[in-house]
Amino acid sequence: MKVGVILVGTELLNGGMIDTNSIYIAEELNKYGLEMEFKIVVRDFKDEIYRAIDYCKKNVDLIIMSGGLGPTLDDITKEVIAEYVNKPLVVDAEELEELKDKFIKGGYTFTEINKKEVEKPEGSVTFKNDVGMAPAVYIDDIVAFPGVPRELYNMLPKFLAWYTKEKNLIDDEIYIKDLITYGMPESILDKEVREFFTEEGIYYEFLVKDYGILIRLQSKRSNKNKVEKIIKKIYNKIGKFIFGEDNDRLEGKVVELLRENKLSISTAESCTGGMLASRLIDVSGVSEVFYEGIVSYSNESKMKRLGVKKETLEKYGAVSEETVREMVMGLQTDVGLATTGIAGPEGGTEEKPVGLVYMGIKIKDRVYVEKRVFKGDRNKIRERTVSHTLFTLIKILNEDV
Structure with missing residues (x-):
């Protein structure tokens, strides 16, 4: 079965917003063997939305739309769908009361304009929005979702489970x-x-x-x-x-291994500026193993917070194997991670180019240091340093602990 995706929103074409919804839609479609043949991005203009629906109707079996289900004047997706299928827009009394209740519980004032969020073409099937206001609306092989990613994530799986069952597409998932x-x-x-x-x-x-x-x-x-x-x-x-x-991530695997081996961890970061600690803290349950994160950006901080020797900094520099070794040794937990490097775009030399980083890993009384030169802009170098440090720690924990 072929699917066409229509993304509605002027902001998607003028640089005001980056499309991530179509990536999620494609991944969910894959689970059911449904093929996204193309995606179309249109502005909040009635004629453009109508033409996009018409094109899809002639070329695919199912149309998935995202955006334009809100209460404002430019939210016209359902209006255009109703016109295309030649049905009036109606409001279900029960859905209206549910919407009003959401406003009350959220501490907001419901106004008449918000009623638009539960309008739908007559005969539509709706899917409850557990994290926002407007429900998804389906009619005649056209389904429309709000453009807010978390609302799409909430309702698309519900819709696809229902749709594939309705169309008998689940014989061999x-x-x-x-x-x-x-x-x-x-x-x-x-x-x-x-x-x-x-x-x-x-x-x-x-x-x-x-x-x-x-x-x-x-x-x-x-x-x-x-x-x-x-x-x-x-x-x-x-x-x-x-x-x-599947859903594993580097930081999640690190925390899992630390918990299994009853090891505590802390971080000392220079060039990554807290990104390493942040990735670890993103993991639920990390409080069992994470002690502290230190951003020791200046030489003074490295000396004061981590005990890096002044002579080491003067002889080898802040970006060196010797410095990162002393940084990681200055951490008091079972496992320590330290980073220092030149993220750029300035500060590089022939001897120490932009992208040069040293990563230190301490596991109890053993210290591992790795030197790498990463390519990319300032942020990409920092991200790669964090990912490489976490991956290296996973390898060491799997092999040695």
Whole structure:
């Protein structure tokens, strides 16, 4: 079954907002074997929305729309859908009362203009919005969601579960398995794993994320056993580059390993400026293992907070193996992480270029230091430093603890 996606919002075309909804929609469609054939981005203009719907109707089986379901004048998506299917806009009394109740519980004042949020073409099926106001609306193979990402995330899974059952599309659901890798380029990954995909109906692709590269395996659920055999072969060949599966993330795996081994952790950061601590603190339950994060950006801070020797800084500089070693030794927990580097765009020299970083890892009385030169802008260098530090810690914990 083919799907067309229409993203409604002038802000998506004038640079005011970045589209992330279509990425999420595609990922959810994959789970049901539904193919997104194309996406169209249109402004909040009635004729443009109408033409987009008309084009989709002639080319795909299902239209998914996002945006334009709010209460303001430029929120006209449902109005255009109603015109296209030749149905009047109506308001369900029960849905209106539910909307008013949301306003009261949220401490807001309900006004007549907000009524627009529960208008729908006559005969529509609606899907409850648990995190916002306007419900999703479906009629005649057209479904419309609010443009707010968390509201789409709340309702799209409900809709797809209902729609695939309604259309009898769940006889053999799609089976998807993600292996999350770090430290191996996409081209080498492809070279390493392609030999395992010889059976018809089992596919793979690579998805480059900011936390690693996913090897996504996809087939029908009836082929699950065959997919799992391929996964075992991939682990046997490149297992040291795989840190997790599906929803795993580097920081989550670190916290999991620390909790399993009853180890505490703290961080000392210079070039990453707290990003390392922030990634760890994003993980629920981290309070069991995380002690403190120190951003020791200046030399004075490195000396005062971490006990880095003045002579070390004068002889080797702040960006050096010797300094990061003393930084990480200045942390009092079982595990310590330290970073120092030149994130740029200024400050680099021939001897110490922009992108040079040193990462220190202490596990009890052992210290590991790694030197890397990362490419990219200031933020990308910092992000890569954080990800590489976490991945290296995972490898050490898996091997040595």
